[in-house]
Amino acid sequence: MAILSDEDIVAAPGTTLGNAAIGIIRLSGSGSVELAEGLFHPKLKDLKLTQAPERVMNLGYICSASGEPLDEALVVVMRGPHSYTRQDVVEIHCHGGLVAMNRILERTLQAGARMAEPGEFTRRAWLNGRLDLAQAEAVIDLIRARSDESIDHALRQLDGSLSLTVGELRERLRMLMAEVEAGIDFPEEISDQDGQSLGQALQALLSSVDELLQTAKYGRICREGLAVVLLGKPNTGKSTLLNSLLGTERALVTEIPGTTRDLIEDAVSIRGIPLRLIDTAGIRKHTGVVESLGIDRAKTAAAQADLVLAVFDAGRPIEPEDQAVINLIAEQDSLLLLNKIDLKPRMLSKEQLTILAPDHPVLEISAKLGEGKSELEQAVVDLVGAGITAAAPAMITRARHQNALQRVRHALNDAAEALKNGATMDCMAVDLWDAWAALGEILGEAVPEEIVDAIFKEFCIGK
Ligand SMILES: Nc1nc2c(ncn2[C@@H]2O[C@H](COP(=O)(O)OP(=O)(O)O)[C@@H](O)[C@H]2O)c(=O)[nH]1
Ligand SMILES: [Mg+2]
Incomplete structure (x- = not known):
């Protein structure tokens, strides 16, 4: 993205364009109140937006250049720096139509505003010091959140x-750096004892960094949801299970094999773990074009899943398709589910499945009757939830933060090594500076323009 001037007045819809009771068009930038005044015909004849009290709704019409009313509206003024962008808003x-x-929107553009880029309001808020980059990222997470856990986290x-x-962490690092700098200036005054306490402080800092890094697993799951894919031959009851876990009739269920053809995805939380449940087309050979495309998608989804729930039919004997499913999940975290245990006679047993897939737990369920549901939920938590349910106050949810922290860790380790090997204070200082810079990146200091662009591209227009 070309670097756009922060001095333009930008405009964008703040709500979705479509049928709704209310729609909001936002303006930000110096001069935006004056611009709005030029379009606005207040019902209170003497009212002037430029003199109106802030954060108060002013009723009137937005009018065309020739004075024709375009819509009735309430107009609110927020003067910088007491606004989202710290500019006049x-x-x-x-x-809402x-x-x-x-x-x-067109009228504001005609009057001199420019259409905002995606995320430009928040980018301005960041540039003006209203938020740091980690907080700006939380704004996207908040908008995109698909579970209570991720909203709660994004809010924090x-x-x-x-x-x-x-x-x-940075404050502790800064104190370390000050000690090291002192050692550079007065090397003769560094005693063994000073060296030892420096080493201890470094180790303590390292373990705090590690603690934060360890939240990354839950952080990612919290933000994105754990990808759980339902896999199995046709008619084993995958869609029935999806509906049962979601508590809604999300997917079509019929006795006709091949009903589900594309991926069906929905979000649900199981005991505090947000999941993305993904139903797939049944795995089988010799099908039409559409279904086999669906089967390809099923395989790809399973390969990318955090957890596969492989579903088998207790009312039918094992078939080559079942074996194909077992082969597909060999390398993955998965649970084998023997479904339809309410059926008599049983043609497939838990023991048979255990022999075919000795590395995976096998559970008996009836998706239709809801039997075994709570055991299944517990098994999911046991398999993927260990150590991830305890949400820390601060959590790493993004690869960008994780990557920066890993570099912090690396640099601190190098510094500790240097100290141990009796290297000069200069060497250590270089490592500590690297750690300092990497920590700063999380907050948005000295982050390359492309990365900043990529972050704000994730936003919608108007935020
Ligand atoms: N008896 C019994 N039937 C089930 C059970 N689960 C699913 N079914 C039936 O099996 C058929 C196929 O179910 P569906 O969920 O569409 O299977 P999918 O092709 O794997 O998605 C439907 O007629 C369901 O009602 C179960 O636990 N017990
Ligand atoms: Mg189905």
Whole structure:
């Protein structure tokens, strides 16, 4: 993205364009109140937006250049720095229809605003020091959150939980750096004892960094949800199980093999672990084009899954397709589910499955009757949830943060090695500076422009 001027007045819809009671068009930038005043015909004749009190709704019409009313609206002024972007911000609350909102948006552009880029409001908030980069990322996570856990976490991160923890690490690092710098200036005054306490402080810092790094597993799951794929030959009851776990009739269930053809995905939390449950087309040979595309997708989804639930039918004997499923999940975290245990006579037993797949737990369920559901939930938690359910106050949810922390760790380790090997203080200082810079990246200091662009591209327009 070309670097856009921070001085332009930008405009964008703050709500989705479509049929809704209310739609909001936002303006940000110096001069935006004056711009809005030019479009606004207040019902209170003497009202001037430029003199109106802040954060108060002003009723009137947004009018065309020739004075024709385009829509009735409530207009709110928020003067910088007491606004989201720390610039002057105007919100026009109009009717939520596509046409109404477009007319007003067009009118603001005609009056001199420029359409905002995705995330540009938040980018301005960041550039103006209202948020650091970790907090800006939390804004995206908040908008995209698909579970209670991820919203709760994003809210904490927006409030500065991660920034605070990183800030504390940095403060401890800064004190270490000061000691090392003193050692560079007065090398003759560094005693063995000083060296020892330096080493201890380094180790303590390292273990705090490790502690934070260890939250990354739960952090990723919390943000994205654990990808759980239902796999099995047709008609084993995958879609029935999906519906049962979701508690809704999300997927079609029929006795016709090949009903599910594309991936069906929905979010659910099981005992505090957010899951992305993915139902797939049944694995079999000799099918039409559409179904076999679905089967390819099923295989790809299973290969990328955090956990596979492989479903087998207790009412049918083992078939080559079942063996194909077992082969597909050989290398993966998976649970084997023997479904339809309510059926008589049973044609497939738990023991048979255990012999075919000795490395995976086997559970008996009836998706239709809900039997074995709580054991299944417990097994999922046991398999993937160990140590990840305890949400730490600060958590690493993004690869970007994890990567930076790993570099911090590396640099601190190098410094500890240097100290042990009696290297000069200069050597250590270089390592500590690297750690300092990597910690700063989490907060947004000296982050390359491409990375910043990539972060804000994830936003929607208007945020
Ligand atoms: N008796 C019995 N039937 C089931 C059970 N689970 C699913 N079915 C039936 O099996 C058929 C196929 O189910 P479906 O969920 O569409 O299977 P899928 O092809 O694996 O998605 C439907 O007629 C379901 O009602 C179960 O636990 N017991
Ligand atoms: Mg199905």
